[in-house]
Amino acid sequence: MIQEKKQEGTSQLVVFNLANEEYGVAIGQVQEIIRPQGTTRIPGMPSFIEGVINLRGKIIPIIDLRERFSLVKKESDARTRVVVAEVSSQTVGLVVDSVSEVLRLANEAIDPLPPTITDIDGEYLKGVGKLDRRLIILLDLEKVLTDLEKSTLEKINKTLAEETTSSGGAKKETAAKAE
Template sequence: MSENTGVSEERQLVVFDLNEEAYGVDISAVREIIRMQEITRVPRAPEFIEGVINLRGKVIPVVDLRSRFSMPGTERTDEHRIVVVDVGGQDIGMVVDAVTEVSRIPSSSIEPPSTVITTNDSEYLTGIVKSEEKLIILLDIAKVISDSEQVQLSEVQQLPDSAAA
């Protein structure tokens, strides 16, 4: 196998805004992007879960990424979206301020996150994309939700209908 084929590798990203910053996730983890809809609160759900939505008959837990990243809350607008992602074989909705683009990024434009900004809390950062217009913070969507939190999310999905009403 040749390590260098002479072709620049690219990554395709879904880019979204969160607290006036651009974030990107690999498109392969994104199932779909939907408009905001009513989110049903679930009693005694873990703090990081905003609630659940019914997406074509399937109950999907929803996480607000602003609160997940300890950012101030904001009034929901028509621009807000729920990005449904696959985390460990489980669909999870993530509320973002706006989805701005689907973009092809040359791998050469991705830098690892600086050791100055990386802590145990930021292990979900995989890099920073330098584009001409802006910097895009790359997220490893599988690490935004820990393994133990994934278990909690699956428990929320399996609540009886009366608990989610």
């Protein structure tokens, strides 16, 4: 990956919109931005995983960020985009309402997060960037991804546990509980 020469004390961000708020991710983590295409559903996955797509021969999962952040659902339209991010050697597509621009933000313009700014769990927020009157929420994609993985596993384990409870009788049930 070609990295832009870093200017002292600034970060370059890809800015996208999600339910009337602006979010920014480090440009180094974004591989490309594509239009949504037909996904193949993966059974047994949590609802925020829309499915998989074929990106030039590579199969990547598509994650609905609105669903993940428990925001109101929205049908995809002409402005809907998929941000293809590569984080810790994993490639995923994130569905966002629209992508607006790439901008540079001085590090001084980034504030730590006030505790009650959004609905989203504070863990994967790096801070808030101020630009004129705009507020840009900075996402830590690495954290978003590890969190996704965690909740996916939780969901899978839950279904597995449910299955053993429903089919396996009392013995397996207690075993599952003991775990």
